[in-house]
Amino acid sequence: MSDIYVTNSEPVHHVFRKRAKINRKEKSISHIETWHTILPVIDRPYAHWLRTQGSLTLRIQERCDKFTVHNVQNCMASATYDEAILLGLPARQKIYTREVFLYADDLPVVYAHSVVTAQHLRGPWHALRHLGSRPLGELLFAHPLVQRSALHFHATRPNHPLYQRAISALNILPQKLWARRSLFILHRAPLLVTEIFLPDILNLKK
Numbered sequence: 001m002s003d004i005y006v007t008n009s010e011p012v013h014h015v016f017r018k019r020a021k022i023n024r025k026e027k028s029i030s031h032i033e034t035w036h037t038i039l040p041v042i043d044r045p046y047a048h049w050l051r052t053q054g055s056l057t058l059r060i061q062e063r064c065d066k067f068t069v070h071n072v073q074n075c076m077a078s079a080t081y082d083e084a085i086l087l088g089l090p091a092r093q094k095i096y097t098r099e100v101f102l103y104a105d106d107l108p109v110v111y112a113h114s115v116v117t118a119q120h121l122r123g124p125w126h127a128l129r130h131l132g133s134r135p136l137g138e139l140l141f142a143h144p145l146v147q148r149s150a151l152h153f154h155a156t157r158p159n160h161p162l163y164q165r166a167i168s169a170l171n172i173l174p175q176k177l178w179a180r181r182s183l184f185i186l187h188r189a190p191l192l193v194t195e196i197f198l199p200d201i202l203n204l205k206k
């Protein structure tokens with residue numbers, strides 16, 4: 001299946017829906033994660049963070065004394081179902097994955113899972129390979145040609161693979177964890193970034 005390109009004329013949520021439909025026909029997927037283009041009415045403190053425009057890294061840095069990126073892994077791994085659907089990839093295709101926790105004053109506040117195909121890692125997104133513990137936001141928001149799609153929101157629950165990865169830094173098991181995702185497009189190559197907001201983000205300075 002060819003990669004998915006988000007043309008300027010086609011709104012990204014049409015792309016989401018198109019891919020979901022194609023994949024639904026091709027596979028008997030038991031469930032499709034519903035990512036909302038409009039944030040449902042939720043607890044205001046989370047809504048504030050989920051709607052943050054611009055660099056999340058910068059917003060967090062402004063509200064803590066010590067900001068660090070804990071790089072969990074950077075490797076070729078299987079995309080999650082909903083990542084594969086959005087990127088139009090076969091379910092088990094290996095994809096380059098960057099997995100980090102953002103820490104503020106030594107507390108984990110965001111789990112981030114970013115994926116890009118190997119082809120595009122060799123191409124427009126080659127700088128990803130050498131990012132290490134520098135925040136991805138530094139790369140994305142400094143590059144004049146990077147375009148960002150609309151944000152989509154989802155309440156991940158224990159059956160979601162990214163929820164399971166995110167709770168590895170927690171000593172509690174929340175009923176759900178709010179997530180958002182968006183595509184960063186560089187020379188028509190999509191990088192899918194999913195961010196899961198952890199409870200301690202609500203304790204940051206106002």
Ligand SMILES: C=C(O[C@@H]1C=C(C(=O)O)C=C[C@H]1O)C(=O)O
Nearest residue numbers: 054055056057100112135136137
């Ligand atoms: C996209 C941004 O970068 C943040 C840092 C990330 C990383 O270092 O991998 C991933 C997602 C974001 O939470 C941002 O700052 O908005």
